[in-house]
Amino acid sequence: MSITGEALIGGQAVKGNGAAFRAYNPSLLAPIEPSFHMVDAQQIDQACALAKAAFDPFRATSDAGRAAFLEAIGEQILALGETLIERAMLETGLPRARLEGERARTVNQLKLFATLLREGSWQDVRIDSALPERQPPRPDMRMRLIGVGPVAVFAASNFPLAFSVAGGDTAAAFAAGCPVVLKAHSAHPGTSELVARAIVRAAQQCELPAGVFALLTGTGNGIGQALVAHPAIQAVGFTGSRSGGQALMAVAAARAQPIPVFAEMSSINPVILLPRALAARAEDIAAGFAASLTLGVGQFCTNPGLVLGVAGADFDRFCGTAAAALGTTEAATMLTAGIASSYHSGVHALAAQDCVEVLAQNAQAEGKGGAALFKTTGAAFLAEPALHGEVFGPASLLVACRDADEIKAIAEHLEGQLTATLQMDEGDLELARGLLPVLERKAGRILANGFPTGVEVSTAMVHGGPFPATSDGRSSSVGTAAIARFLRPVCYQNLAQGLLPEALREDNDRGIWRRRDGALTTE
Structure with missing residues (x-):
């Protein structure tokens, strides 16, 4: 697959309307073709508006449907073959073995979230049965977690695959049913375009809304700040410097509707x-x-x-x-x-x-x-x-x-x-x-009796910590717990069975774990 230097908005390749820039080979200290172009305010707004429109239909897809989407992304990434590895080597100076391992990790974390979706407990279902005889009577109450809405994700410089376009933040947001508008890192835009096209192909294969994913290209801070400030965006995933994370936190806090920024920033371990x-x-x-x-x-x-x-x-x-x-x-x-x-x-x-x-x-x-x-x-x-x-x-x-x-x-x-x-x-x-x-x-x-380098992608892993390691020490950006960043609880009181989401209905056909009247059960 050729690299065109285009952004991806609404499932379509589009040339950014702003200034041109190129990737840089850190080993040769030389620029790399082709030229990319910065997206402008109108294109940022278009990507965010499409993500907002895609949110309800995307989160309405079944857990199995979103799991299939995540697995399809992994398959499309593997199908890129040598093209992906060779471009990533050019843009990062990283050795082949490291990048091949990182590609495997990226695919495996997509599969891990797919497994979580099929298992079903991610919704944290809680049911308090009605007690009509009690004084005062207790209504029937049922709770589950749902996605927060479109998520802005910032690709990291040091992991061009595993913490980048289809990395942990994107995988967790998709698993939660949240569309992603991603700011590609300017250090590896060609690698980013290849993986972004893999995501778009997977979305088309799974017949998902066109706004479920967008790739924004550019340099500097302006695109990221405009993205976080956009009213359609409901959460942010960021891996980078302390100054960069705090700048985005300030933008998010200054909005008319403040939103959470989950920034992994600084640690001396x-x-x-x-x-x-x-x-x-x-x-x-x-x-x-x-x-x-x-x-x-x-x-x-x-x-x-x-x-x-x-x-x-x-x-x-x-x-x-x-x-x-x-x-x-x-x-x-x-x-x-x-x-x-x-x-x-x-x-x-x-x-x-x-x-x-x-x-x-x-x-x-x-x-x-x-x-x-x-x-x-x-x-x-x-x-x-x-x-x-x-x-x-x-x-x-x-x-x-x-x-x-x-x-x-x-x-x-x-x-x-x-x-x-x-x-x-x-x-x-x-x-x-x-x-x-x-x-x-x-x-x-x-x-x-070990050393901290090396982060296992698993259900028990915590990759987070108190500030300034992260902006929110209650979160992890690695492992299945990472999905919690992009979820919020909703309680349904006295709704008819036919109106309830599948996971909250009496029959529990999938047999997922639920906390019913205080006890965990699959019944």
């Missing part, structure tokens, strides 16, 4: 080395840490950007081993010139701090990121807020703490995180038990 584990496995933990830090040139939101341990010989062994491992890694191509530039700035800012020691810092070439490792004390970290920020890339700060109490004090001092990791052995259980309540308040996922 602390790794805590407890004393017994550090004494027994310092070198092994350091090797695993170095591999985690440099995976994908550190361009993961779950990268281990902070390590805490008690100062001493064991922590020194960890630091030395990690520094030696990182010192031999070569600088590698980053996703975009902007990401590389921001990374270089963050590394230089850390290195310039008087309280920071540089343990390893590879040369920072244009468009590339070399690993960087820094060290400071617990007292300095607590005193200096400039040490707490995320440096997006293969950089981490090691903190030598006075004792376990200082580790806990630093954990209390941290902002919200996506993850927190405990490296621990049997003798560390009491210390770990004391830290868990703090980490539960600070992070969305707590790991033991």
Whole structure:
């Protein structure tokens, strides 16, 4: 399939009415054909109006029908074959194996939501039977969840497939019965167009309304802000920078009808080395840490950007081993010139701090990121807020703490995180038990004896956390729980059986799990 540089609105390819732009090959530092064009205000309005018109018929489709749609998207993505992988390699500099794995993850998460739809419990059905003899009488009340309406989704820079056009936000919104208006990331517009065309073909195959999906192309912030401000949009899914997420939150809050923004933004993902584990496995933990830090040139939101341990010989062994491992890694191509530039700035800012020691810092070439490792004390970290920020890339700060109490004090001092990791052995259980309540308040996922890079797409996964990890710490952007972001409850009181949605009727032909008079049952 050829890439035309067009947006997709109402199931049709359309040329944006605004200025032209091109993708950029980060490995060759050169632009890529063809030219794309920015959509204008009229085209944004058209896409949103079509999404609004598509909402009621789309959410009225059966769970099985939407499941088939999600599976059809996956099949159409696989049918793109080498064309998709090769274009994504050109636009991102990512290796083939990484992109093939990401394609599989994208297809599998579409299948996961299809399975959830067929199983049916996503609606969280609750039935309180009428009690006419009670004084006062209780009416018949039945509740289910429905989609909130059209969702604006912003494709991420660091996952051109799994967090992009047909990624987790789009899959969750479709599963909830919500049309999607998607802002393609300007770093990989060709990849985005290919996947968007796969979605359009799947929608046509499933005979869905033309407004169920739109792809908007462009650069800068204007398109995204106009999209979030549009009255047809009822929720936002975003993965990106803290500044970008907060800007969209401000737009959403300023609307006549404010809407929720589910933004995944910033996290340094602390790794805590407890004393017994550090004494027994310092070198092994350091090797695993170095591999985690440099995976994908550190361009993961779950990268281990902070390590805490008690100062001493064991922590020194960890630091030395990690520094030696990182010192031999070569600088590698980053996703975009902007990401590389921001990374270089963050590394230089850390290195310039008087309280920071540089343990390893590879040369920072244009468009590339070399690993960087820094060290400071617990007292300095607590005193200096400039040490707490995320440096997006293969950089981490090691903190030598006075004792376990200082580790806990630093954990209390941290902002919200996506993850927190405990490296621990049997003798560390009491210390770990004391830290868990703090980490539960600070992070969305707590790991033991692993590293945070790598997010399993599953029913139990939480990829979220308190601000600024996300804008809403009650949500996850990965796993089946992600559907909850785009749902709201509706109660039906004393409605006739013939008017009730299928899931609320007495017969329960599908046998879905429902909470009836307080008890879970499939009857």
